Structure formats: structure tokens, C-alpha cells
Amino acid sequence: MPELPEVETIVRDLAGLLPGARIGRVDVLRPDLVDGDEPDAFAARLKGRTVHDVARRAKNIVVGLGGERLIVNLGMTGRLLMAKSGEEDPSHLGVRISLADGRELRYHDVRRFGRLWVVGEEAWRSFDGGLGVEPLSDDFTPEWLHASAGRSRVPIKTWLMDQGRVVGVGNIYASEALFRAGVDPRRPANTLSATEAARVAEGVRQVLTDAIEFRGTTFLDYRDASGERGGFAARLKVYDRGGEPCPACGTPLERLVQAGRSTFFCGSCQR
Ligand SMILES: [Zn+2]
Incomplete structure (x- = not known):
């Protein structure tokens, strides 16, 4: 199961690749991976938004979209991969986020314990507030x-x-x-x-x-x-x-x- 270093590694990579990219089409192939919204509503909340930043909170990947945030939790076996459109899909593809520049962000998960969801500012603050101290922060003394x-x-x-x-x-x-x-x-x-x-x-x-x-x-x-x-x-x-x-x-x-x-x-x- 991914822990902080694994999620941080993905976040640092994506932070160099995603900011500025605009989200085009979103395909939810495995609806059980999406929390909070029906697949269509989830896709609609992402479509057309521009990625501002990518950060980590606990074991979650947090994609900042200006007001809203896409949160990805990898569960046991989840993978969040950058690909070019047209490249062969991995097995167990769950969600495909197509970027306007021709790249794709693909979430796939064999055991499907992972989750993706979108939160607004208030839901984010509540989620963030329920989590403990970050061990690499100055609060962890x-x-x-x-x-x-x-x-x-x-x-x-x-x-x-x-x-x-x-x-x-x-x-x-x-x-x-x-x-x-x-x-x-x-x-x-x-x-x-x-x-x-x-x-x-x-x-x-x-x-x-x-x-x-x-x-x-x-x-x-x-x-x-x-x-x-x-x-x-x-x-x-x-x-x-x-x-x-x-x-x-x-x-x-x-x-x-x-x-x-x-x-x-x-x-x-x-x-
Ligand atoms: Zn010893």
C-alpha cells in the first residue's frame, strides 16, 4: 500500500507536468472508484478546468483546480499515470482524464480500493481538518x-x-x-x-x-x-x-x- 514517500514521489512528478494543463473530456470506466458525485457530475466538475498545482495531503494526491480540488487516494493498488492519448490503455483502467494538449492522466486500480473525488473549498477544509499532523512539516516536533x-x-x-x-x-x-x-x-x-x-x-x-x-x-x-x-x-x-x-x-x-x-x-x- 502506498505510504507518504510513494505518494510524494508521484506528486512531485505531476507538479512538474500538470500545472497549466486544461482538462478536456473525462471518462469514468469504473463508477465505483468515484466518490461523492455520480460519474457524469464528477466529469462535469472537472471538464474545462485548468490545473493550478499538485500537492499531497496525507496519502492523497490533491490536484488544485482553482476553487475545486480533485483528490486521488491510491488505496492498495491504484496507479496514476501520465500517458499520451492513443497509447494503449493499461488493464483495469478506471478513470481517464484527457488534457486539451493531447496528454492523458489515467487512473487504474486492480483491486479498486482507491478513490477519486472532487471537493469545493468548504469540503476541503473539513477533510483537511480531520487529518493528523504531516510528519515532514514544522508541526511534527x-x-x-x-x-x-x-x-x-x-x-x-x-x-x-x-x-x-x-x-x-x-x-x-x-x-x-x-x-x-x-x-x-x-x-x-x-x-x-x-x-x-x-x-x-x-x-x-x-x-x-x-x-x-x-x-x-x-x-x-x-x-x-x-x-x-x-x-x-x-x-x-x-x-x-x-x-x-x-x-x-x-x-x-x-x-x-x-x-x-x-x-x-x-x-x-x-x-
Ligand atoms: Zn539489532
């Missing part, structure tokens, strides 16, 4: 993390993945950040000292920044806007490496299930 985690008894790994608190950190990067921080993923969030909270905050920022540099992690499905794989999977230190030696101390890495998701960690380095 060690002090904030320590104070906020201090009010919760859930395990710190589960805490990091709650999108109402911190956005964009999913299963892969939560495990990786806690390994970098040397903090056991099972620790109740409110037992972290100020020093440990600072290490967790730094671990989160570092692993996300490094993963963006390598254009995200691809195990199976994730592709950037050009259809290319991310390069960070080989650089993961603990995720999906249960039983392998810890890269720091050589102890076999452990796997456990927390809130239904696999966690990977070193029982020796992480306390």
Missing part, C-alpha cells in the same frame, strides 16, 4: 510527539499509523522508523521518555526523507507517474526481513502481528 503520545496507551507502532494523529506513516515506515529510533514497537505510547520520543520523531522524518530520495518502496504494485518502480525496498532495514540478521547487531529480526499488521524489529537493539 519531538515535543509535540512526546505530549501527544503521552495521552495514549496503544503500542507506539500502532500509534504512529493512526492517520488522525500522524499522516502518511503506514506499516513499512512505522517499523523502519522505530528500528532507527531503537524503540520497541510494543511499548505503550505513553511510556516513551522525551529522549525516546525525540528519537522516534527523528526516525520517522529520516526514513520518509530517505525513501522519497529513492522514489519510494515497491514490493509489488506501486508505480510512479511514469510507471517506474521505487528504489527503496532494497534499503529497508527490518521490514519483511523476519529471521534475517539485524543489520546493526546480527541478532535474528523478529516478526509479530499488531492490530492485524506485521511488525518487524530487533529485540536486542530496540528497547
